[in-house]
Amino acid sequence: MISILIIGNGNVATHLYKALLNIATVKVLKISSRNITVVPQADISILAVSDNAIAAVSSKIINSFVVHTSGSFPMEALQNETNKGVFYLLQTFSKEKPIDFSKIPICIETTNKENYALLETLAKTLSKNVYAINSEQRKALHVAAVFVNNFTNHLYTIGKDLCKNNQVPFEILQPLIQETAEKIKTLSPEEAQTGPAIRNDQKTIDSHLAMLNPNQQNIYSILTKSIQNGN
């Protein structure tokens, strides 16, 4: 039985707590970061707070092994004087939408081997995809995640705006969006690239630009050039 303390109130803390409640080999407790005057003991204390609160909250925790869940902050951001680690869930969490933890990649890092084994045991109770990722690699993954998640989602927003301006339901684009994501399970994204940019079809590119607002034109031009330059 591993005892887990989750500190935090956000989406990651909430989803992680719910998932761990279902694991028979784990005993889990969750507290708000505001209540850290009395911190219960635990084998692993998971700090699921905003990046900028990691230093302040961790400095008040005397538990033996403290990990944070941040993608962008290094392990050394933790200010506790005991053992440190990272437990990074590479997924996007919404308050409303339930999530299947078994497919979430869990990236772990620790300062020593015993803690690694403990954190790996915990990670494997939740997910099949557990990776040893150091702070530098995790930072790269985090910026990559911004491209494939945050920026991709913004392109969906632009697609929706273009539909709306032309009285077309956004749902028409849904199967294309799903297939675009599906496709790269079997093809590399370089192989999957299609469209006027990669075909150097300047006539279509010009006719598209003429339909867009200045911000959309800017994004269209820069991504088109990036596709054509292959970088």
Place this chain on the structure above:
Amino acid sequence: MISILIIGNGNVATHLYKALLNIATVKVLKISSRNITVVPQADISILAVSDNAIAAVSSKIINSFVVHTSGSFPMEALQNETNKGVFYLLQTFSKEKPIDFSKIPICIETTNKENYALLETLAKTLSKNVYAINSEQRKALHVAAVFVNNFTNHLYTIGKDLCKNNQVPFEILQPLIQETAEKIKTLSPEEAQTGPAIRNDQKTIDSHLAMLNPNQQNIYSILTKSIQNGN
């Protein structure tokens, strides 16, 4: 029984031909656009050729009803002297990957009602999602498709490059990519937006920019600003 002639050799022609072969109420024949000296008669002649070949190929077809499959070209690009229409499949086709036609949105347009009814009958044998879309709306959909498909796929390529440069397997990003696409089935993309841009987290933005090459920095900055300006 509707008789269909497909003219073309590309991915759309090939996938459409295969799909129609399975429909009992349809008789389908496929020829290359190079063989248009002898064009067989058909109720609907579907020109699935590259955009720039539509005018030249259609001018040689004397069949009663000719449609093209282009997203960006208007119905009037057809140069046949008989009835015209458009049969636009809003999906991305790869040579290798089979595709489920039942979910593909089919956007149709014709010059008259009888042709519309005929084209709609054909479309409904293939897909549940059939839409009446005029040339202007289709052009907007086509540019929206470039954003949500071609540009999104390029963001996947950038994500892959960032992984590669840091010895991290790209597969780690796969569940996030799938979830990002899944999420907007239940949330609007505006509601689904997360990340440092929407949080105005300048510290994380700056640390990300420091890890990128000039082209990636450019794309990162422009998409971040666009998310922050809400357009």
